[in-house]
Amino acid sequence: MPVNMSSKVASPIIRQIKDSRDALDFFESVLLPEEDEKTQKIIMNYPTVYIHNWKASGDFEVYVGESNDVFKRTRQHYDAASDRSAWQSRLLEKDARLFIIGHEHFNKSLTLDVENRLIHYLMSVDKVKHVHNQRGNPQNSYYPIEELDDIFQKIWKGLRKENKELFPTESSIKDSAIYKASPLHKLTKEQENARTLIIQKVIKALEDNETKQLIFIEGEAGTGKTVLNSSTFYELYCQAEEDNRKIDCHLLVNHDEQITVYEQIAEKLGLTEKYGKVVCKPTTFINNHSEDNPVDVAFIDEAHLLLTQGKQSYRGQNQLKDIIDRARVTVVMFDENQILTTEQFWESQILDEYRNQAKAVDNYIVLDKQLRMHADAATIDWIDSFTKKGELKKIPRASEDYTIKVFDSPELLDKEIKKRANESDSALSRVIATYDWEYSSINRPVNHLIKYWEVLIGGWHKPWNRELESELTRKEKRAINGLAWAEQPQTINEVGSTFTIQGFDLNYAGVIIGPSVKYRDGKIIFDPSASHNDKAVRNRTLSDGTKRKFGETLIQHEVRVLMTRGVNGMYIYACDPELQAELIKASK
Template sequence: MSSSVAKPIIKQIKDRQDALDFFEHVSLPKEDEKTQEIIMNFPTVYIHNWQESGDFEVYVGESNDIFKRTRQHYDAASDNSKWQSKLLEKDASLFIIGHEHFNKSLTLDIENRLMHYMMSVDRVKHVHNLRDNPQTSYYPMEELDEIFSKIWRGLRKENKELFPTESVIKDSAIYKASPLHKLTKEQEKARELIIQKVSDALENGETKQLIFIDGEAGTGKTVLNSSTFYELYCQAEENNKEIKCHLLVNHDEQITVYEQIAEKLGLTEKYGKVVSKPTTFINNHSEGDPVDVAFVDKAHLLLTQGKQSYQGENQLKDIIDRARVTVVMFDENQILTTEQFWESQILEKYRNQAKATNNYIVLDKQLRMQADAATMDWIDSFTKKGQLKKLPNTFGGYSIKIFDNPELLDMEIQKRAKESDSALSRVIATYDWEYSSTRKPMAQDHLVKYWGVLIGKWHKPWNRELESELTRKEKRDIKGLAWAEQPKTINEVGSTFTIQGFDLNYAGVILGPSVKYRDGKIIFDPSASHNEKAVRNRTLSDGTKKKFGETLIQPEVRVLMTRGVNGMYIYACDPELRAALLAAAK
């Protein structure tokens, strides 16, 4: 794209009536004619911001008349129930942003992206806007990215705390799960269907309705989930209606991300606890008083048998019984433990229930990995069919490298992590090395400080093992951050349970002893795994017990091999597999 696009005009003033008057009547007339014209007569974008307990709160907007619109906000400031009242209480500031190419559509898209970015900033605790309004096609849509980047860099010169680098924003877990993403046509169609089905069910007083969405890793299930969830609340508020929506996920790290999103958008403050784990939801709700909608992200992680914290038999059934409409996002290729294992006939029963009412959706467009079809076919063949094909000559912008030494792989990931555009690069591995939360590791009668991945002389701690070394301040700084976002984790190895559901720029994948190559075929060996949840017996619905280790290790490998957005580096512990991978790369 041409760099001839003009610089934006960014003015920061005190967020008060007298300061606005001074800017309009004294400061602006002293500017050049072009600046006066753009601010006075063109659409503008603006950001009200103030600090609350050390963190920021913001409101982002756009207007054809910045002075009239800002005075309307000041007129509303006397109402303590509105965000504008904070402008009287706090030392607020106002950013006014203009550009010679701004029109209504472009300013709406700039506003949307600013809201999206602001919600992803660690220091921003609340974005007071209700909803976004993404545009489809307009002139000069092709200039959006360049104009926005120039705006963001200009804002960053004014306040680095409020406006961190774009790479930091885009690497955050909140950004990636945000409901403010512009949806693909496939996602928009699915969202419209879900909202219509929910509307019909509520209008007709229906209960136990199921909407089933199948989609593999990286096909946009989480964004669709959060976007539809938030849109229902926005529509209810606009129409002065009440709605009870709950967002459920059986994943510790992902639930933290959703809780932060709900807090930043004000949902927690208005509606209480709307994000929870399935067991908590089931225990706190009854069949006699169902909620309106239950969204279940990563429904493949739901329990299909009881355990100590959950005394039921199937969490999906229990959730459906407690909601008028249940929306599930499912990926059969990411089931990792025996307690999550689905017997095929039971899973098909739920799929068929959704299909019978035209409530079944498949997402199949890969949105995470910047890889071409040949590269995806190579990964699919490895992880689904046990076939090792020759590596493609090109990867469509994606990078796959094979290493014959774990230390070299680690060094390459460390190198990538120092680059600003790939800081979210980490080493991850199959669960083939011991770990215990109740005792310290022992090796050759000498105490080893950390549980970790040990290959020859190379050793790296498992995820979360280095937390004990952190100071109180460091622990406060990483609170709420996903594992890969924490700086110290570059010195750890992530497991499937930590990295599942999250992106990396580059993934350094260590295939442990459970992944082997024999007689021209990749095999999965449960006897070499330390993932007890995958290799132990499972009691089936007919009372028989069976092991599913091979079945469950295979998706474990797929989870690891689909984390990298820009590339994947591989080291295999099994000598035959390592040799075959090196040969496939030649």
């Protein structure tokens, strides 16, 4: 039987006091001497972690630290409070509280890792509007790193007993879009190497006064592009601040839901307050910057969503070219398999020009380790075969970490997703579908008897994404403000599309494969005539003036986006009878 490490790890010592010099003196001279000898020893002689926190305009601001002498360090913070520009000055004005955290196994490395994770968690809490730390300092190997998770879990539970508003459940934090896109994640070795290389290239380009430099990072869904992007972006600002030099970085993304997440991260980390608007959409960036005065660095997340032809809001012909022209260095995160619309479609020879431009100066990086899905190689191969080759292989057996399951009806799939969503460790489970049913964010259904744009299969029907938002009260709308589609509670009663779920994770994804995906003569085929995604099936004018359709390829990409959302599993129902029959056969 496996050993339960958590039961062997001692409970942490957590004390909460008023955050003031008098309260600290009283705690040290009166309250602590009343504690048992072991507690006194741990607080007085061991490294500790501490959290300053106070409320401002209804939300919390926090500072997390660690020290070998918490009393000396805290008094240094109080000494700094006379500086009105320092965060410590808030301690004099607000009803601030101080948490002091000790543990019998704390050493320098362990407290640094606990500090880093606390910063990461608290930045992801909805009620925390500002984390005043510059950045954490994640550690590598040390004793007892194997106890970190258990010790931290006990610390968080202890903090929750003190304040549930400031310390919500761990599962709610880990499911949040802000947590998943945070620059404070501990990077994998592959990501660390990529970040180091990017920063070296950026610094050299800035020192040499170069312009129009391109760094091209390619990786499929779930390979850690977003975390690498946000981490590198933030690290450049932190290094510049430490070196007392200026840097002008901008983070761009052409995705409505994802840009909201980045804006919140920039605000919580104080970047917006210090540097102004550093996150925006590509068109906004292009319109507000000129080639004559380029910014230092432009980071583009989901660069495959950039426009490669003009539309109403964008009058140019290629957003990537326009951004490169307005930046000394442009860093792009790209996945060709997530291009979903004709206006984003890249002609292969044009895309290869950019790849080769980066390769020529060793600025081309590939991320190939799957970090999102807890799936084994056989499961990844099954999804690759389905979405890239049109092949339907035998579905691999379920493992402890990942499951693919085929359902006999959309009702049963929906019921299972709702069941999962009621479990604390898989609350972020939703039904998503190919864009094969009519929807408009502007117009209402012509048939006034139909209340919503819906996904309709036989007698089962369910509203498309964002349809139920209009029925929420003002209070409910305020509560979901800034949350990604899947994080909003009412969306358990909706069906998500690629346009709401792209770039985000789900615990379990209930994938409804609509009529645009069929099985004929032993092959999966993608049928644009059955799709309602006009942006995928209409003509595209190419650079030589000819018009072509790319619907089959774009629907193939759409299915891949849906099938790579689930961290722990994917449930499937197919509308095409032949495909559904083959899926059931493949699952047996």
